[in-house]
Amino acid sequence: MERLAALTMTLLMVAVSITSSLNVRNPPYEGQKYLIITIDTEAQSPRQSNDHVQRLIYGNFSDGRAGILEMMDEADQAGVQLTFFVDVLEDTLYPGEIREVLRTIHARGHDIQLHQHAYLIPDETWNDWQSDPHWHHHEADPLHKIDCWDEETADFVFEQMISVLEEENIPLPVASRGGSYAYNEAILNAMAKHNITTSFNYEPQLRKDYFNEGTQPMFKWSNGIVEVPVTYIPVPWTLSGLDRLDDTLWSSWFLNRHFDSFFDASNGDTVAVMIFHSWSFLELVEHKDGEYFEYSNDKKVKQFSKFLENIPDDVEVITATDLADKISDGEFEISTEYDVAKVSNHCTNPQ
């Protein structure tokens, strides 16, 4: 009997603590709530056996297609613009094909920004670049790791990315995100030099090995670049207490509540940044020689469509370009600032 009473008491205490954690109420967010839907658009060679761009970017398989064209179809239907972070340097790996992707996205009126998986750049390209008169004598080591780059290397590579966009008449980028959220001080400085004013690199859960102050609203680096963190939604019932705003939330019944709790807990002006990939409509299938993304059905296309329909009325979808404009118009108060030297180098980390 005594044991039963103790058990009841414990259960009661757990219930009270869960209820009180759910009842922590921040003052409501005062600004307009914005959402940027970002799609890392890439054809990483280990993710398929061949036809990489067709399969991993267009999701094009013999039994069906579910990729960026379907994403844009659904977005157009919902009247929203998507922001594609394209690994432009894959043009060196799949000549012509990435340019076609850029032209297709741009022709349909969606936003294009920069993403980079430097390990995909072929050795021949590095050799060509190293014999370019603009190359310099300091070399990052190893070159295929973004967070090992020094400022001259970063500068040179950003110039290569920008020249591809210029040649294709795509508006100049205002935002960049490194592959696996890799970045460093040299990259942020090279971005500033090229008027790429917003960094979409800060990932407070996956990159705890980097500069990390936990979840943050938008903040400023000391070189003037604005960091736009990946969104984590406070969810007290999970182990980490946080849930990333990505394709796992497409089917959530509680989008209203999720957006409210994210913005109310933000501690400053911010925007919601949703993360997914050009292959997010595909399934990861195990094969003898690797794990490949493959088309299985259009279930995820439907989930994405439902998600777009269910975005709360008080949340406005904007692009990274819109955000950069709003920041320069002074729409946000960005009061937190960190020294850019705090992300000086992470060269020892795997990527």
Ligand SMILES: [Zn+2]
């Ligand atoms: Zn990527």
